[in-house]
Amino acid sequence: MQPSTTYLPNPFAPVGYGVNDASPESYIDRPFTYLYDVVLTANEQLTGQAVAIDTDSDFLWRAVLIATADGLFTVRFADASNYYLSSSQISSAALSTFGGQPFPVVPEVLYPAGGKITLDITDVSADDNTIEIAFIGAKRFRYR
Amino acid sequence: MGSLATMPNQLRGMERSPLPECYRTPAGFIDQHYIYAFNTDRFADGGTYTNLSIPIIDGYDLIVRRVKGLPSVVDISQKTGKWQMKSAGSVYLSNLPMAVGFNATEVLNEWLVIPEITYPHSSQIQFDLHNTLRDTNPGGGPTIYRAQVAFCGVRRRQGIPPVAGYNYFLRPYIYNQTVTITTAQQASAGVFNPYQSVFTQIADFDFELWAIQVDQPDNTSPSCAIVLYDAAHVALSNIPIIVTYLIEPSPWGVVLADTDASIGALNPPLVYPQQSEIQIDVYSLLQAGQLPATLTFRFIGAQRKPC
Numbered sequence: 001m002q003p004s005t006t007y008l009p010n011p012f013a014p015v016g017y018g019v020n021d022a023s024p025e026s027y028i029d030r031p032f033t034y035l036y037d038v039v040l041t042a043n044e045q046l047t048g049q050a051v052a053i054d055t056d057s058d059f060l061w062r063a064v065l066i067a068t069a070d071g072l073f074t075v076r077f078a079d080a081s082n083y084y085l086s087s088s089q090i091s092s093a094a095l096s097t098f099g100g101q102p103f104p105v106v107p108e109v110l111y112p113a114g115g116k117i118t119l120d121i122t123d124v125s126a127d128d129n130t131i132e133i134a135f136i137g138a139k140r141f142r143y144r
Numbered sequence: 145m146g147s148l149a150t151m152p153n154q155l156r157g158m159e160r161s162p163l164p165e166c167y168r169t170p171a172g173f174i175d176q177h178y179i180y181a182f183n184t185d186r187f188a189d190g191g192t193y194t195n196l197s198i199p200i201i202d203g204y205d206l207i208v209r210r211v212k213g214l215p216s217v218v219d220i221s222q223k224t225g226k227w228q229m230k231s232a233g234s235v236y237l238s239n240l241p242m243a244v245g246f247n248a249t250e251v252l253n254e255w256l257v258i259p260e261i262t263y264p265h266s267s268q269i270q271f272d273l274h275n276t277l278r279d280t281n282p283g284g285g286p287t288i289y290r291a292q293v294a295f296c297g298v299r300r301r302q303g304i305p306p307v308a309g310y311n312y313f314l315r316p317y318i319y320n321q322t323v324t325i326t327t328a329q330q331a332s333a334g335v336f337n338p339y340q341s342v343f344t345q346i347a348d349f350d351f352e353l354w355a356i357q358v359d360q361p362d363n364t365s366p367s368c369a370i371v372l373y374d375a376a377h378v379a380l381s382n383i384p385i386i387v388t389y390l391i392e393p394s395p396w397g398v399v400l401a402d403t404d405a406s407i408g409a410l411n412p413p414l415v416y417p418q419q420s421e422i423q424i425d426v427y428s429l430l431q432a433g434q435l436p437a438t439l440t441f442r443f444i445g446a447q448r449k450p451c
Contacts, residue, residue: 010413013410017210020167020168031260066246100210100255138258138259
């Protein structure tokens with residue numbers, strides 16, 4: 001058996017730049033991002049919005065990023081059983097807009113294949129608001 | 145399913161272990177820092193290009209961990225400036241193309257690929273670009289494009305991990321290297337000036353290169369592209385990499401300003417034996433009116449001091 005190489009995390013490197021595979025036995029995780037696009041009119045409120053999870057695999061939601069937005073909005077997410085993950089809607093200003101440092105979702109939230117990510121979203125910019133939210137994580141495939 | 149203990153959220157950075165876990169390659173394999181990049185100089189602005197590909201042809205597998213340069217290739221002032229990446233099996237890694245410009249001032253400078261993804265030898269990195277717009281040097285003269293997407297990570301090959309053959313302790317050390325760019329990218333339209341090779345001698349002890357920091361006259365504007373070489377003078381990118389792509393995100397809570405000096409980390413570090421040299425080739429991205437330009441490269445790392 002050949003030895004494996006190990007290297008310590010480089011203190012100059014970003015978090016996540018060289019991390020071990022965390023897939024459980026018999027599973028393999030592949031990076032994947034679900035995007036939610038919406039255009040809100042001034043002060044518009046939408047509830048029960050859904051992002052469909054592909055039927056090929058479960059999805060592990062590990063971070064959220066506001067990929068684009070014209071102005072501030074508030075949002076509340078729910079897990080696969082439609083249980084809200086915050087007591088009320090939270091401001092988009094509290095979430096990351098930097099792709100290198102997305103806002104972590106800890107612990108990760110699992111959405112089963114064919115399920116959906118549900119969210120309520122409200123414009124607070126008092127103007128038209130084109131928004132894209134990135135749900136960053138991994139698809140988990142079973143391979144035996 | 146595993147427990148939380150076996151499934152750490154790899155994107156989090158707030159809770160760092162006092163003893164961080166080592167990265168472990170598969171048994172019998174060695175990793176080396178590497179970047180595959182793609183220039184869009186020849187693309188028309190305002191176009192949509194799908195199934196762009198970079199062939200992995202150097203005999204190694206490529207492990208991609210982050211993507212840089214997206215704002216330089218699509219229109220970030222329009223929310224239609226988007227990108228989408230595929231796996232080696234040509235499967236999209238997102239359900240839709242993703243916007244690159246958040247608003248007028250913030251852009252997707254960085255995209256982390258977590259978990260990291262492998263592109264085997266002879267496969268290709270594939271991606272789409274929507275509403276392209278090439279970044280150019282705004283100075284007068286021949287058009288100088290600075291439009292490049294870079295896929296950063298490591299290349300992996302079979303082999304036995306090298307050992308130092310002696311006991312040592314690590315001592316922090318920095319090599320300073322000043323580079324003065326005295327030629328424009330093009331002598332005249334379409335006639336390119338040669339690059340300059342810069343060598344930094346490794347003195348006294350073997351050296352582990354952990355990061356490269358670059359000070360430019362204007363840190364918001366790339367003045368050159370570089371090729372970094374390992375101790376055997378093997379290039380560590382397929383084409384010259386725009387120097388500002390060296391900038392890294394920081395751990396949570398620390399955001400570097402655009403004007404900060406770029407720091408590029410190498411993971412794993414490169415080892416340069418004593419009496420070897422760090423070679424970089426410097427390709428000017430400047431106009432004649434922007435010369436001369438002096439850059440300072442800092443090769444940050446540690447010496448292996450025998451004990």
